[in-house]
Amino acid sequence: MPTDLDLAGEFDWEPAFHDCDPMGVVWHGHYFKYLEHARCALLRRFDYDYPQMQASGWLWPVVDARIKYVRPLRYAQPLKIRAEIVEWENRLRLNYRIHDAQSGEKLTSAFTIQVAVHPVSGQMQYVCPAVLWQKLGVLPA
């Protein structure tokens, strides 16, 4: 079974000027782009990023998300975005933490939940398809 390290990854990022609002900090909705950068980088390591999801015959829309903004993010601030797969049986849940790369201070915590949807029927799956487990190298309970 995978250890924590196997299912987590860290992504370096620096906020762009076009993501900063008149308060001089990253606008709260743009964080989801940063989380996606980290999520895709992690899933790519397992050969199950968006193109492979589609090729496997499943869509994986985000159905639930939460984000806590602990401290603002600033233009060009070096960040570490940690993404970790924490559920894979019935749904794919990732937890995220954004840290200042220099001080290590925690700036944000978040999660996203995705479920498998059949592209033709639009039917949501209540158990994740086996391809996810094969890709991640995990076993359901």
Add this chain to the structure above:
Amino acid sequence: MPTDLDLAGEFDWEPAFHDCDPMGVVWHGHYFKYLEHARCALLRRFDYDYPQMQASGWLWPVVDARIKYVRPLRYAQPLKIRAEIVEWENRLRLNYRIHDAQSGEKLTSAFTIQVAVHPVSGQMQYVCPAVLWQKLGVLPA
């Protein structure tokens, strides 16, 4: 004291092409723009939108947000976005619901929580400043 109707508002919206992703639906992070349209329209009614917030000497960053994606949003789909102020004592919380304008089907539910921050000290306020109550026409408990 305000009734429910006093602190809620509805906003008409149709998703743009540039908000739709390769799955043909609105990308999940863009919803926060739609919520902001509805929140600003509501707060403007109380003369306490972003410019008035700033003029009142307070910043109101979003510190927490959750969103549940019940059904996808599609290009040019007529939507009703309902925003309602449900907390104002210690923090400003709004609940949101997005409905299909024609069928009335619920497509999304969400909330955002904002707190007052002093722009110079950066100090977060644990009780909302009185200006919020005056603008909303509410009394703290």
Add this chain to the structure above:
Amino acid sequence: MPTDLDLAGEFDWEPAFHDCDPMGVVWHGHYFKYLEHARCALLRRFDYDYPQMQASGWLWPVVDARIKYVRPLRYAQPLKIRAEIVEWENRLRLNYRIHDAQSGEKLTSAFTIQVAVHPVSGQMQYVCPAVLWQKLGVLPA
């Protein structure tokens, strides 16, 4: 043949907070979203917006664009965005002008050029497909 009025339309808009940058004005790249709002509203009038383009068997990617930023756009500033179809024979060109809705002052001018592309072959068409002319009610020279 159409007169100028037939092939132009005006769209009301107010910039959102999330489109404003740390200088307090709309970030220059977001203007293309505003132009798209006006372009789609106009093309919808001719029953040839994105969905109808796709249904007609053609893609219409933007292949060239220019924008001159005369005066900044500000948060919640009431705007008139005028879009006008000025070429339709070999390519679809629209000119745009953004004005302040109150003063009438010109704030922006721009154009976009789209060409028809066959979705399977990817072949760019050097003459616009006849469906465009039928939808617009125009004749090629």
Add this chain to the structure above:
Amino acid sequence: MPTDLDLAGEFDWEPAFHDCDPMGVVWHGHYFKYLEHARCALLRRFDYDYPQMQASGWLWPVVDARIKYVRPLRYAQPLKIRAEIVEWENRLRLNYRIHDAQSGEKLTSAFTIQVAVHPVSGQMQYVCPAVLWQKLGVLPA
């Protein structure tokens, strides 16, 4: 005087899923974010990125931009974005080219023009302030 190499830089990039539209390619307006990544990386090398511009007492809004979309950009496609400063006397002009990192194929060409604006008076400068030349290590004609 600087040679071509001195005033140009290259930036690696891969389009994100959230930048791709229902046609499966990067939506045309998002390119300006990519150009900004390359421009900021280049200007940072000269210690004259946004924060240093502001500290120098000048704003540098983009007043003119053009972009030619030669070939579409696709999700996760490795790109090289080349930015080059080609005018600095009366205005700051950069030319851009986006290439496929593997094949070298040219995908996009563009330019942006910025002018110095005094932040208090809002007065546009018809000659670039000397700080730009000092930072870039160039001389006006």
